[in-house]
Amino acid sequence: MKKLKCLSLSDEIDIIEVESTFTRGLPGFSIVGLANTAIKESTERIKACLMSKNFAFPAQKITINLSPSGIPKQGSHFDLAIAILILLQKQDFKECFVFGELGLDGSVKSTNELFSLLLFLSTKLEKAEVLVPFSLAAKASMIPNLKVYAVNNLDEALEFFTSEQREKFLYSSTHPLFANPIFIKEKAYIQNTDFAFDFKDIKGQENAKFACLIAALGMHNILFEGSPGSGKSMCAKRLVYIMPPQSLNEILAANAYESLNSKECEFSSQRAFRNPHHTSTRASIFGGGTRGAKIGEVALANGGVLFFDEFPHFSKNVIESLREPLEDNQILISRVNSKVRYETKFIFVAAQNPCPYGNLFSHKLNCKCSELEIKRYKNRISAAILDRIDLYVAMDEVRSEDKSSFSSKELSDRVLQGFIFQKQRGQTEFNAKLKDEDLKHFCVLSKEASNTLELAIARFKLSQRAINKSLKVARTCADLKQSEIIEKEHLLEALSFRIKA
Structure with missing residues (x-):
């Protein structure tokens, strides 16, 4: 034979x-x-x-x-x-x-x-x-x-x-891309050096920029809420440029997924960015098809960013279907003739107005929406989906005195230092993608931070998922400060970004 x-x-x-x-x-x-x-x-x-x-x-x-x-x-x-x-x-x-x-x-x-x-x-x-x-x-x-x-x-x-x-x-x-990698614990990574969209273009919004820094380092899901023109989309589109460097396997997997999408792809140091329109069908976003299991946007965004602009305007079916890929970090597409499983480890970024008309947060413009209209608009996003969001950012209103601050290069360097700190302690997954059983090992709280968490659980009635997500965000805040132990200040930063009911 x-x-x-x-x-x-x-x-x-x-x-x-x-x-x-x-x-x-x-x-x-x-x-x-x-x-x-x-x-x-x-x-x-x-x-x-x-x-x-x-x-x-x-x-x-x-x-x-x-x-x-x-x-x-x-x-x-x-x-x-x-x-x-x-x-x-x-x-x-x-x-x-x-x-x-x-x-x-x-x-x-x-x-x-x-x-x-x-x-x-x-x-x-x-x-x-x-x-x-x-x-x-x-x-x-x-x-x-x-x-x-x-x-x-x-x-x-x-x-x-x-x-x-x-x-x-x-x-x-x-390929020239693989000629000069950086090595972290003897493993090769390719760092992005192209900042086509720069955070320096965004004036003000310091809280949103800090949230983007946390999201990029830990791969945390983030929701921007603010008036039209406040910079929600600008932050989302720049987030992918400051994310940590990719390993060779991540670059290869991203290209493999792109080629399954029948697209001519080139090796790139930039992570994936997918921005489907709110009228997109469920099959196009999650994958499917009548004959075979075709790849969708959630799989194509693996390792990068999946951005839903005008989040409440997506169909209810699409929004609720996000539960599994956000929770399990994978999606199984089942058809009669084929079953395919794809990884969905991405940053989910959503942007929405505070009300249908958009001026609820404005101090200059009047909001014309009734309480009932605002309630209906908010209720399009269920509590189960909001519980899967790590960071919530209420965007500030644009002011004439707002100025530019950090550039994407500066934020990228901070993310890189935090990423190296993660890898040096033997962590293989991003903080947001850690399994619950790994939290005891990597998310060690100081005594003061532990007491603060107990008070937060009682006051905000946090679910177990919300507790775990707060710990993961706090772990990222600690990584930015090069701290092995999660201190009270890191936990407070994480809790400040929780969605208030």
Whole structure:
């Protein structure tokens, strides 16, 4: 039995072993192992291709098994691996990952999902050898952790496996982004140095800027409420530029998700920023589709920012559906033919007016909304959703004496120092994404802070989720001050950003 390796996307990315056997019996060619139609049809493509090369099929039964057999497989990128196993049935060769669709003339072609599969592979293995179509080699070779070999056709693929000079098929190049990483505890990170939108453009709003600093470092969800033109959207759009540096795996995963969205993507030091319109459908935001499980905005925002402007104007169904991705940091899209799970570790940023007309907080303009209209407007956001918000910011009214203060570069440097402080204590997750069982280890309170928390629980009637979120925000405030222990001042800062009922 001979075998090669490939990948398939089902509930998650799975490494598939392509195995072949030639047994006595009526001549035939079959593929087993829950293969979809595209893979089943490859029998005809491979037959036509091999016969055009004057290959004589043996008078035996050829069985191709895609293992593990219980996982559904899809995609035409299995063609090349299957053809190689048939052609080299009597020869020994070195195993590796093989990808490519075969043309009837023997050419090796790329597929739409192939680049995303390679990106996911690079996040699973620290080092892997892959054989890919030459048309994809330039992009694939820039993916860290992969040693890429490229072929144009089946003849070159055969030469690759039978020749001792495989290195002539090696395609090597390095993306400039990965040339100068920063290292934190011996792990490489890529820092953003492009500040296309700068916090220096925002005059005043010092409380909002401090909230953005906390949100960026700890990846905390944040709600801005204020009059139109107060700077809610400006803060949200600048937040992504001051977030901590990305690890190589985060960059690769972000590009993998983008490629699943059928988008030509480039490696970038900037984290994802998704800003769906309030008229967007539930399927476009959370993923779905009638045939397959398509990726949505909440997954595309993974590692970055998901911004909902005019939050109460989103449909009630969309707003309530945010509960799971905000709480569990993942989303499972289930369809009859497929189930796919995506990570949703992002900063959720929402912006809303204080009332339908928008002037409730204004000292200069009169609000024309009735109490009933304001109540209906507020009630569009349920208590369950508000309980998942870490930081609430009431935006100040714009004044003529307001001036610029911190730049995005200065805020980014503060976030970086806090991020290094996090990593040095052995923390792998952002503070907001810590599991509840990790709080005792990382969120250690001083005696004074512990007493303050007990008073806050009694006074504000905090739920268990609100308590945990307050601890996580306080942990971030302590990180900004390089403090191992959460002191009273850090906890008070965290509680000051809680939504008051």
